[in-house]
Amino acid sequence: MTKPTVDKFVEMIKQKMETMYAKKIEDATPNEVYYALSSLVSEILNKDWLHTDEKYDQRQPKQVYYLSMEFLIGRLLESNLLNMGLREICNESLKQLNFSPEDIYNEENDPGLGNGGLGRLAACFLDSLATLNYPGHGFGIRYRYGMFEQRFINGYQTELPDYWLKNPYAWETRKADEAIELHFGGSVHMFERNDGKLEFKYQNTDKVLAVPYDVPIVGYHNKLVNTLRLWNAEPINRTDQPADDSSYYKHLKNNHAIEQISSMLYPDDSNDDGKRLRIKQQYFLVASSLRTIVNNYKKNTRESLIHLPKKVVIQINDTHPSLAIPELMRMLMDEEGFSWEHAWQITTNVFAYTNHTIMSEALEKWPVKMIQSLLPRLYMIIDEINERFCQNIWFDHPELRDKIPGMAIIAHDQIHMAHLAIVGSFSVNGVAKLHSDILKKQEMKNFYNLYPNRFNNKTNGITHRRWLLMSNPRLADVISETIGQRWIQRPRELTHLLRHTKDNTLLEKLSQVKKKNKRNLAEYIHETTGILVDENSIFDVQIKRLHEYKRQLLNIFHVIYLYNELKDNPSLDITPRTFIFAAKAAPSYYFAKEVIKLINTVASVVNHDPTIQDKIKVIFLENYNTSLAEKIIPAADVSEQISTAGKEASGTGNMKMMMNGALTIGTLDGANIEIKNQVGDSNIFIFGLHAEEVYNYYQDGSYSPNEIYQNDERITQIMDQLRSGAFGHDVEFTDIYYHLLSTNDPYFILKDFESYVETQQQVDRIYRDQNKWLSKSLINIAHSGKFSSDRTIQEYATGIWKLQKQYF
Structure with missing residues (x-):
């Protein structure tokens, strides 16, 4: 169909409301508007759906x-509108009808x-x-x-x-x-x-x-x-x-x-x-x-x-x-x-x-x-x-x-x-x-x-239309203003942004986009948890399924280390940081659920200790799903991709956050390697054992976490805190303590701790030079087109499936 004007679309919504609910739009609830709008969009796209099936049957x-x-x-409502070229028309129509587009989209489960x-x-x-x-x-x-x-x-x-x-x-x-x-x-x-x-x-x-x-x-x-x-x-x-x-x-x-x-x-x-x-x-x-x-x-x-x-x-x-x-x-x-x-x-x-x-x-x-x-x-x-x-x-x-x-x-x-x-x-x-x-x-x-x-x-990929164009429209607009809109259908053209890594005007625009996204997330965090976070702090994000090899435990060990440092020296010069977690553990996965309890317990201690002057906050957001990811990822400064090297098949969260301008701290694992190869060593923070070293330790059995526990004072303090009641009851986290030592720390959390801490200190130092950080952020965005699922599917279609494109 010919793309409707805003006025026409307003009338279409009104008519749909009347036929579905026998109501005037002025009396409608957001939920009724959502269903009326979804029905209207379905009617429009169903014609193309039928036509597609007919052409497949013929050809x-x-x-x-x-x-x-x-x-x-x-x-799917906003995504379908975007792909049909109707999102902006719909957003303006909803505003004319005195409804917030975001409120309507949020009605969808x-x-x-x-x-x-x-x-x-x-x-x-x-x-x-x-x-x-x-x-x-x-x-x-x-x-x-x-x-x-x-x-x-x-x-x-x-x-x-x-x-x-x-x-x-x-x-x-x-x-x-x-x-x-x-x-x-x-x-x-x-x-x-x-x-x-x-x-x-x-x-x-x-x-x-x-x-x-x-x-x-x-x-x-x-x-x-x-x-x-x-x-x-x-x-x-x-x-x-x-x-x-x-x-x-x-x-x-x-x-x-x-x-x-x-x-x-x-x-x-x-x-x-x-x-x-x-x-x-x-x-x-x-x-x-x-x-x-x-x-x-x-x-x-x-x-x-x-x-x-x-x-x-x-x-x-x-x-x-x-x-x-x-x-x-x-x-x-x-x-x-x-x-x-x-x-x-x-x-x-x-x-x-x-x-x-x-x-x-x-x-x-x-x-x-x-x-x-x-x-x-x-x-x-x-x-x-x-x-x-x-x-x-x-x-x-x-x-x-x-x-x-x-x-x-x-x-x-x-x-x-x-x-x-x-x-x-x-x-x-x-x-x-x-x-x-x-x-x-x-x-x-x-x-x-x-x-x-x-x-x-x-190599896996993600759809940049949802994870950038839809989820981060402010950033998408800045990109289009700078290099045009061809990148939306040809994501590799994001590399044209590399010409602008020293453009201070563009870097300032990127900064303003990130600040607005962080402010939105900070407001959501306050609404859902009651915790106030500093929107000017580093938003350090780890969002993924909770599993030992993904090492959320290493992340929270670093938080405990920072907390201990701040308790010893409240004047310690660190950039304020907000650690954001979101993850589900399988219901029968006892150890993973203990890690969730530890993160939440550390958060309750850290977030309410006035002596550390709000220099660190820990947030664990409930019920991680796609919609929550769409709120978090545009606001991320640091992307935690810290799985044990050789254990993560690929990862796609690393691609989503990279595409939205976050810098990766990670091991040489999965697609992190290919991200590093794209952006260069100076635009990613790599730490820890390599996959070959992990494999060799498994083969020769020479790794001893007890030795690290005995010799690294930081690890000794953290591990002893787990069983001393510093976080929770005396016996609350002894299972984590004994698990790491009795099973020989199978995912090398203690082994990689020192390298991780040193690399996090490097993150802190570089973040202080905002122009340098923003330039690195832009380089990551520019190279993220390679990780579009369009590229992956093109490789599947030509290399495995042998498909032919169909044009109507």
Whole structure:
């Protein structure tokens, strides 16, 4: 449609309010305005969505389907308006109607469809696929409850239900006519047909209905709208009521078990019931998605499924969707009549696998008996894949025979999902150069030796449209005033900012933008925590999932060190600093939750000690999600990317904060290395062990944290404070104390402490020269275009997926 004027858009909003609510706009609540506006935007974009689908059906281009357990898409109203070129018109219209645009956008709940980096990456990829005119869609699960809503009670993390669907979700469309019937459990019986082929029949299975809900993924200014399809688990016959009471209660119990499949993101898998539910979720996702993909192929082409790889590529995002490989084999053999050889040829040319972790202990493994009972036919296929794979190594690669136990898909009564994904895919990629190198040289070395051509690297990226253009409009305006607007669609053109690193007028504009963003965040912190922070202090930010290897503990040790220094010398000359944390710990991750308690306890001591003259403050913001990140990241001065070297696959928070002008303090880990290579050594703060040194310590066992504890007075004081009651009760943090010493400090917190403190002192010194700091900030912004997900998706599309752009 032709872009409306502000006056026209005002009238459209008024009309929508009247038709939806029978109300005048003057009487509407912000929530009603949000739903009316979302309905109006949906009507506009639905025409492009339909047109996109029609063109795909006509042209039959090769399409990519992205299977992921997480899609952390964030709020969509403002994002959709931005991509449709209507944000400024809408903002002005809302103001004319006496509504604050921010208040209206805040009425939208964050969809509880993801936990952290994995889900946010998937969302960025969908955005870039649509914007770059590639036919690509996502498949996920429509969780009724997200990870959890985090609250702090007495400093401890408390998990509350995240029922994000308590109000209708404005952006989904239920497609009941495309529901898929799935089967779990039961028994499988094999028969030989008259033609000699085998036939498999299933008995006594539990049936589940997978109902799709489609969400539009809007490209930037190009009228292309792809689809994120989310599956909801429902009983087959929801309306049938059993006659007697005992059958009725059994019926209710069964329905509850079915609906549990799409009830919660990442159920606790520390017990067998949780493991079984996770397996059900994963099969539910892949089986319904594959049925849709195959149905669409059959509907739109007359070719045999032997040609499926010409039209379809399926990207497995981490190991969670790996069951898609045996499920496609099942469909091809049992339903379509293909031989094993032809089915395997098709399957291994359709799937590509992205690995997201270096740590072997984090790679999924499921008990054989669980897969046998829940998915008996799939287990038969996995067993056959494993048998053929191991035989292939034995006969064709005798040099790897002694490696078979470590490479087998089934070993020690466990099914190794990463091994299944590697064996069943034509491409295996890591997500940063160091990560991919470690996979090839260490963690998956034997598979790399077997399949060297399958392994490749695709460094992660983020969509700069959400994380800069939308989240930091003041900075985006300054950039556009300086170099024009081409960077919005060609982010590598941000490098033109390098001509202006000595431009004092521009640096002052950057300074003013950062100050306004910090003031906004300071106001939010005061509103939500009651703590006043100095908006002129350094905003030092660590926001990410709480895990030992990400080392929030090292960060808070540095805070305790500074506090101890200030207690000894209140006149100590340091630049005031506000340490900002936001993170969720998995509900069953005891140690991570103890670190949260420690940070909150240190904060309660530091923030209320008048003797340190407010030189440091510690803030832990509750319930970290995409919308909170959008508030924090534009205000960050320092980006904490301090994982143990060799442990973080990539990271994307490092890219988001870099793009918004924060300087990184980090280890040579993940994408930090590539950021350093872009900005140069003098525009990033690198500290700590290198990945090779970490690996060598693991191999030779020569590291001794006790030695550091005994010899470094700073560490001695901090560690002793943990068990002395200086922060909390006497025994409150003794577990952290003993964990570091008794497990040999597996993530090298004590080893890297000295280097970290020295580098933080360097941060302090350089920040005092604001022109120098701002120049470094501008250099980071200028080089951040390389880390746009547009670049990543372009590499996937040409290097792995072999897609063609579609223009309308």
